[in-house]
Amino acid sequence: MNNDIALIRRAIRDIPNFPKPGIVFKDITRSQKIDAVLGIESRGFIIGSALAYKLGAGFCIVRKPGKLPYDTHRASYELEYGTDALEIHVDAMPANARVIIADDLIATGGTAAATAKLVSKLGGTVVECAFVIELSFLKGREKLKPHGVFSLLQYDSE
Numbered sequence: 001m002n003n004d005i006a007l008i009r010r011a012i013r014d015i016p017n018f019p020k021p022g023i024v025f026k027d028i029t030r031s032q033k034i035d036a037v038l039g040i041e042s043r044g045f046i047i048g049s050a051l052a053y054k055l056g057a058g059f060c061i062v063r064k065p066g067k068l069p070y071d072t073h074r075a076s077y078e079l080e081y082g083t084d085a086l087e088i089h090v091d092a093m094p095a096n097a098r099v100i101i102a103d104d105l106i107a108t109g110g111t112a113a114a115t116a117k118l119v120s121k122l123g124g125t126v127v128e129c130a131f132v133i134e135l136s137f138l139k140g141r142e143k144l145k146p147h148g149v150f151s152l153l154q155y156d157s158e
């Protein structure tokens, strides 16, 4: 229920000073065209492909280094000990694509933030990052700003 309301709230945009100075107009006439969903290896492939099918969007895969056969872009991110990286095919999506990043879980947000960097390398726009589970106490959504984060289940502590 709370998630349904959050979804509706995000679809409404505020337009300040319309139709007169001092009025914030709540604009409900907003459509979100999604060109592609990006699934992060490996459980993001399950969530992301279902989401792409439901939205009628394309599906792109973001993989661990060395797994993709064609030319790639790479983005590194910090782990608790050391660094890791993710790769995407250079032609994974059309230029100016509007995309959703999908994974099973957001913890620190490093994985999704690296994926967002790959989207910008390809000239795309992240419309939202979507997860089944959010470990809210790790504040991963702050690492993803200014991108919006949607999660079905939130854990406030371990």
Ligand code: AMP
Residues within 6 Å of the ligand: 040, 041, 042, 043, 103, 104, 105, 106, 107, 108, 109, 110, 111, 112, 140
């Ligand atoms: P992070 O980059 O810290 O947000 O980590 C998110 C990625 O690591 C996702 O791809 C998750 O599948 C995985 N992950 C991190 N922590 C957990 C956890 N506690 N349980 C399950 N998966 C996790």
